[in-house]
Amino acid sequence: MDQIDRKIINMLEQNARASLKELSAACYISSPAIAARIAKLEKAGIITGYHASVNFEKLDYHVKAFIQIQLEPRQKGEFYPFVKTVPNIIECNCVTGDYSELMEVVFESTAALDNFINDLQSRFGKTSTQIVFSTSVDHRGITFQNVDDLSADDLKDDAHH
Amino acid sequence: MDQIDRKIINMLEQNARASLKELSAACYISSPAIAARIAKLEKAGIITGYHASVNFEKLDYHVKAFIQIQLEPRQKGEFYPFVKTVPNIIECNCVTGDYSELMEVVFESTAALDNFINDLQSRFGKTSTQIVFSTSVDHRGITFQNVDDLSADDLKDDAHH
DNA sequence: TCTTGCGGTCGATTTGATCCATTGCAAAAA
């Protein structure tokens, strides 16, 4: 993981469809070299995938919310397969605190959200919900600093650490 | 937005680097047709970007957490530019409830997280933090149902709605 | 009926990705 790898990751986080040529120009190395580095980062499990992101509003998912739920330990075996199959659940984490699971969801309407919460409560346990008014930072990866405007020499020097 | 568009979106959510050829084969239309549809979805603001996702653990961000913070209305002008500049904040939402902002963060260690929380509290207001034990559903987009195994005829019929 | 516009196909061209032989360099072995 040198500066070039970090720059590749930054660029692919911003635009996963960037061509090897673009990456190659920005990193001052050849495109086969970029391809080899990307393959290595994927194999190492550092880059885990490439995903298009969509505007939920435009797809008529007007309500985003966070739902916390209290779960008995024995319910987890049923809960985890369940959450994976519900497309409205866009993230789910097991967390510290009074509620054991915290999930992020999107729904067409508050009515549909309410419906889902009722279903959750009857199947599992007590919930607590916060509805999202606005999103100031949309889900993103970490961005490496001090990599964005490096000269050819800076990058090359670093490569042979 | 017909079934073909939905299938394209599904596929690009799963693999944003899928080639036009792959998409074209799966949708039973030519690759220029796919390119035109993607361009249209982007221009309409339905597809908002393509992002590589990384394994935070492998990059030594061992602690994921959700931080809620109480904010005076007048503090928002300062808060929003701030959260955008902190790379550790991977999502931030304004929500209903006792705490006005809910953010998802990643840090190298609990010490670094603690440090950040102290900084937040001194700059803004009261916080409440939940640390993530495990993630059963990693951040994902919505997946359209009944699109994954359609025949050539199904897709074509739908195109001329 | 005629026209307009959209969304599609097909083949030609251009662009980008991949393969392979070769090089340079640094670290470990002789």
Place this chain on the structure above:
DNA sequence: TTTTTGCAATGGATCAAATCGACCGCAAGA
């Protein structure tokens, strides 16, 4: 010190994929 080994890169040839432009068919509105 010299030799060897292995890794990461290059550059050109080859191959695959994306783009362009001409053309077609169909449905909606003039």
